[in-house]
Amino acid sequence: MNPRNRQESARPVGLLGLVRLLGPHRGIAAIAAVLVLVASALGLAQPMLAGAVIERVRTEQPVTGLALALAALFIGQILVDTGGRYMLERVGESVVLSLRQRLVHSLLRLRINVLDQHRVGDLISRASSDTSMLRDSVTRNVVEIVVGAVTVAGATVLMVLLDPVIFAVVVVVFVIAAGGVSLVLSRIRDAGEQAQNAVGEFSSDLERGLSALRTIRIHRAETTETERIGQSAREAYAAGIRGARLSASATPAMQLAATGSFLLVLVIGGMRVASGTLPLGDLIALLLYATYLVVPLGNMLEGITIAKRALGALQRVEDALHLPTEPAEPAERATPSISDAGVEPKAVLRFRDVRFAYDGRPALRGLSFELPPGTRTAIVGSSGAGKSTVLSLICRFRDPDGGDIDYLDQPATQLSRAQCRALIGLVEQDSPVLHGTVRDNLALAAPEASDQAMWHALRQANLHEFVAQLPQGLDTPLGEHGSQLSGGERQRLAIARALLARPPLLLLDEPTSSLDTANEHLIMEALTQLPAHCAVLIVAHRLSTIRSADRVLLLDSGNLVATGTHDELLDQAPQYRLLLAGHTDGDVLDTTTAETGAHP
Numbered sequence: 273m274n275p276r277n278r279q280e281s282a283r284p285v286g287l288l289g290l291v292r293l294l295g296p297h298r299g300i301a302a303i304a305a306v307l308v309l310v311a312s313a314l315g316l317a318q319p320m321l322a323g324a325v326i327e328r329v330r331t332e333q334p335v336t337g338l339a340l341a342l343a344a345l346f347i348g349q350i351l352v353d354t355g356g357r358y359m360l361e362r363v364g365e366s367v368v369l370s371l372r373q374r375l376v377h378s379l380l381r382l383r384i385n386v387l388d389q390h391r392v393g394d395l396i397s398r399a400s401s402d403t404s405m406l407r408d409s410v411t412r413n414v415v416e417i418v419v420g421a422v423t424v425a426g427a428t429v430l431m432v433l434l435d436p437v438i439f440a441v442v443v444v445v446f447v448i449a450a451g452g453v454s455l456v457l458s459r460i461r462d463a464g465e466q467a468q469n470a471v472g473e474f475s476s477d478l479e480r481g482l483s484a485l486r487t488i489r490i491h492r493a494e495t496t497e498t499e500r501i502g503q504s505a506r507e508a509y510a511a512g513i514r515g516a517r518l519s520a521s522a523t524p525a526m527q528l529a530a531t532g533s534f535l536l537v538l539v540i541g542g543m544r545v546a547s548g549t550l551p552l553g554d555l556i557a558l559l560l561y562a563t564y565l566v567v568p569l570g571n572m573l574e575g576i577t578i579a580k581r582a583l584g585a586l587q588r589v590e591d592a593l594h595l596p597t598e599p600a601e602p603a604e605r606a607t608p609s610i611s612d613a614g615v616e617p618k619a620v621l622r623f624r625d626v627r628f629a630y631d632g633r634p635a636l637r638g639l640s641f642e643l644p645p646g647t648r649t650a651i652v653g654s655s656g657a658g659k660s661t662v663l664s665l666i667c668r669f670r671d672p673d674g675g676d677i678d679y680l681d682q683p684a685t686q687l688s689r690a691q692c693r694a695l696i697g698l699v700e701q702d703s704p705v706l707h708g709t710v711r712d713n714l715a716l717a718a719p720e721a722s723d724q725a726m727w728h729a730l731r732q733a734n735l736h737e738f739v740a741q742l743p744q745g746l747d748t749p750l751g752e753h754g755s756q757l758s759g760g761e762r763q764r765l766a767i768a769r770a771l772l773a774r775p776p777l778l779l780l781d782e783p784t785s786s787l788d789t790a791n792e793h794l795i796m797e798a799l800t801q802l803p804a805h806c807a808v809l810i811v812a813h814r815l816s817t818i819r820s821a822d823r824v825l826l827l828d829s830g831n832l833v834a835t836g837t838h839d840e841l842l843d844q845a846p847q848y849r850l851l852l853a854g855h856t857d858g859d860v861l862d863t864t865t866a867e868t869g870a871h872p
């Protein structure tokens with residue numbers, strides 16, 4: 273996570289955090305663990321039986337019954353173990369599913385200012401790669417650690433009963449090995465977090481590259497970008513290698529323990545069998561138990577090592593889950609609506625002395641205006657004047673630092689964000705089209721809308737003929753970000769989407785920038801067909817758009833410096849004339865020059 277967001281991080285997570293992830297699946301995980309334990313117990317009984325079989329053969333007694341019991345134990349162990357491990361895998365998948373669902377739920381509700389501070393690719397990587405890494409840990413590793421511990425305890429008791437001296441020798445070997453291993457474990461966790469962070473960076477860089485592919489191509493920057501993205505891939509590789517080196521350095525210690533203990537049991541036990549103090553069957557059972565100690569201990573070690581690496585991934589997931597989201601506010605009152613009220617509100621939207629700053633830098637300095645029902649208002653101002661910030665506050669993506677905003681005469685403070693947004697239709701500057709069909713894109717605004725309503729909205733946006741010609745009409749896929757549409761078509765689709773919901777307040781951020789004059793005219797015409805009570809606020813650059821408005825708000829450095837009709841402002845506001853005259857947009861410049869000539 274970006275260091276500046278560390279204050280938003282979750283508390284550091286430990287191994288218990290992995291167990292906690294099992295959450296509601298704890299019951300099934302416990303049953304699965306019991307099955308795996310039963311399988312271990314069946315395994316533990318086998319050396320005893322094998323020892324007994326050998327003793328019987330040596331003393332020439334019948335062995336059929338014991339041999340059959342041994343075979344039954346063996347098959348039973350395989351069946352129970354398979355069942356238990358399958359259940360564990362299912363639990364693992366369920367844990368990943370619920371983590372991903374929680375992540376998606378909170379990422380889609382992130383505060384906009386928090387989202388601005390993060391890289392989208394990194395957030396995606398937390399929901400995909402980090403959660404996948406956790407799947408193995410919560411099941412295989414956590415349970416392997418538990419099951420391993422029980423198996424080791426069982427083998428220990430049986431070995432002590434068989435021969436305490438040989439057991440003591442084995443313990444000494446393992447203690448030496450464990451000392452070596454514990455040295456590296458703490459560093460493995462850090463390497464795991466670094467590796468997952470590097471994977472997050474890599475995803476972010478790749479996402480940046482793919483989303484700006486055309487720009488990269490035209491500037492022939494493929495090589496430098498490949499190098500840049502390659503660099504984060506190399507960092508992920510280096511962190512992975514660091515983790516692998518640490519994990520690998522633990523392996524020789526375990527091998528020493530495995531082979532060392534086996535050899536010691538063989539040598540010491542062999543001498544005791546030779547001296548007649550230990551039956552041969554017991555030696556064989558001890559040798560098998562020594563391997564039974566080694567395998568679960570090896571599994572436990574591997575489990576702990578991988579779990580330590582997974583803690584890095586868990587930390588990243590927990591951090592993402594703790595990012596501030598928009599609070600789910602209970603609505604203090606019902607969503608206002610014009611028809612319900614019976615009486616028409618004085619203003620669909622009202623700003624009263626609204627102030628807002630980005631990190632202490634003022635963007636709006638006490639703005640007051642009203643949008644009466646049935647009016648069309650253009651908001652103009654030079655770049656950075658605060659136009660988009662006004663829209664952001666209206667949509668409640670950000671909260672004002674001071675002043676009040678009313679929707680249909682009701683204070684925003686008494687309405688939830690969802691209630692305010694239910695009143696708004698928004699056509700953004702870059703008109704995002706989502707991956708999916710025309711219908712999916714339209715239904716975003718009004719999931720219940722009929723085909724007829726969709727066609728009506730498409731007709732209003734002058735897109736109906738285009739959609740009618742598509743191979744599957746409303747159900748035609750539009751490609752990633754609507755890549756199969758022209759800029760103007762994307763813009764008209766966004767307008768159709770906003771019109772479909774028939775909201776009382778329609779916000780348009782330079783809605784006609786990608787449209788030719790004919791289409792612009794049609795869209796402006798469509799706006800006149802909105803329900804009579806609907807108010808429209810347009811961030812406008814084109815003179816034709818500005819002129820079609822009933823009223824113009826002129827913003828300058830976060831201040832509302834003039835309000836009036838286009839003609840009034842031309843007459844009374846020198847800043848307005850300057851703004852229009854200084855415009856670099858060809859369409860505006862030409863028309864403006866003619867216009868300003870008419871209004872000296």
Ligand SMILES: Nc1ncnc2c1ncn2[C@@H]1O[C@H](COP(=O)(O)OP(=O)(O)OP(=O)(O)O)[C@@H](O)[C@H]1O
Pocket residue numbers: 388630631635653654655656657658659660661662
């Ligand atoms: N996310 C942000 N973080 C910090 N400052 C911001 C952010 N967004 C905008 N600003 C700043 O706030 C001021 C107003 O920006 P805003 O985007 O509202 O202007 P605008 O009038 O819409 O400009 P344009 O016409 O260029 O889109 C600018 O000084 C801008 O740099």
